[in-house]
Amino acid sequence: MEIDYLTLSDFEKRDKRVLLRLDINCPLDPTTNQILDDTRIGSAKPTLDMLVDARVAVLSHQSRPGREDFTSLEQHSTLLQKHCTQRVRFIDDVMGPAARQAIKELKKGEVLVLDNVRLCAEENLQERGEKLTRTNLVRRLAPFFDLYVNDAFAAAHRSQASLVAFPYVLPSAAGKLMERELGALKRLLEEPDRPSTYVLGGAKIEDKVPVIENILSTRKGDHVLLGGVVGKVFLKAAGQRFNENEEEELAKSQQQVEKAKHILAKYKKQIIVPSDFGTLERGKRVNVPVEKMRGAGVSLDIGPRTTEDFARIINRSKTVVANGPIGVFEQEGFETGTRSLLESMANSNAFTVIGGGHLAGYAGILGIAERFSHVSTAGGAMLSLLAGEELPAIVALVDAAKRHKRSSAKS
Ligand code: 3PG
Secondary structure (H helix, E strand, O other): OOOOOOEHHHOOOOOOEEEEEOOOOOOEOOOOOOEOOOHHHHOOHHHHHOOOOOEEEEEOOOOOOOOOOOOOOHHHHHHHHHHOOOEEEEOOOOOOHHHHHHHHOOOOOEEEEOOOHHHOHHHHOOOOHHHHOOOHHHHHHHHHOOEEEEOOHHHOOOOOHHHHOHHHOOOEEEOHHHHHHHHHHHHHHOOOOOOEEEEEOOOOHHHHHHHHHHHHHOOOOOEEEEOHHHHHHHHHHOOOOOOHHHHHHHHOOHHHHHHHHHHHHHHOOOEEOOOEEEEEEOOEEEEEEHHHHHHOOEEEEEOHHHHHHHHHHHHHOOEEEEEOOOOOOOOOOOOHHHHHHHHHHHHOOOEEEEEOHHHHHHHHHOOOHHHOOEEOOOOHHHHHHHOOOOOHHHHHHHHHHHHHHHHHHHO
16 A cells, blocks of 8 residues: 655644644543543644644544444543643534534634534545545535545544544544554555564454455464454354354354355364363363364454464464454453463564554553553554555545645646
């Protein structure tokens, strides 16, 4: 993918009206809906520091419509205040008259956080950037700004209006976080040191299954180790049976199971699935070999044999990329697989990258985050990039840079 975009240093910022797309989508406590980890909010600081003389409106999302954690951005805005010197205000509107009036009234050095952009139905469309310039979101907001800045690397794999359309109607730049992430991941996009191992866990299997095929077909990874739900999807594809409840859950992902079958047919040797699990039985952890999962409790972690196998492969690797926890580490007794994965990576001499809010957050809790070569704020976007896919938000920034250069050459 061509990565030649403009940055904040290419533009005058003083007194300008800047529309800043961040990704401050955070994990929330399922009972209280309070933010559990504000790493992504703090990561906006370097960009906001460069915009201290500008008038900034922030666009971002939290979760997706219909989910429990689909909330307003009010508490995000309170936390953002802690990470920047500007005065931060929140408005519970995205593009209506109240939001537009507040944008008009923005003073130099102020930051206005607009509400969750996915409250606008149009934002949930996935289309090309040029087409999405016709959305109300872009038509109503763009006239108020001099510059669009995209610092939402973690959402760069989504082709949604707030991420891909503004670069076609406004001068546009990548923010500091976007620059830092792309700079660090470039090394993996070129020729990774081998053997190169990818460890994938967590949910969002519809994002991960296609990425596994890309990683193997483009030879970016020599091994792919699977845990979490994605590990179970591949075991199911290989004919493994689970208990009734887990079978019911997996039945909802039948399409992904079918895709996994095709991937296994081509890359069986390179894909390592769990050979045992940590399961919950009568309130306690019981380790169960994979062949006995049909009569076992719910699996919440990889088992000790798998943990050792994964550690052995990681120790032999020169590049290790991990995305998503490989067990429910938040639940006492089921943290060992994910903890061991992170510790093996932190202790290795390989080039190590972790991504996905939960995994990066847990590395922080364990106090080992600084022992990784790079901790990405992104999950799916990082994986898609590394698997050789084009990220629509970056494509839009590259297109904007080309237009900017052409018009500067003419004048
Ligand atoms: C993420 O957390 O991966 C990004 O914020 C994108 O969120 P999405 O998967 O809901 O588009």
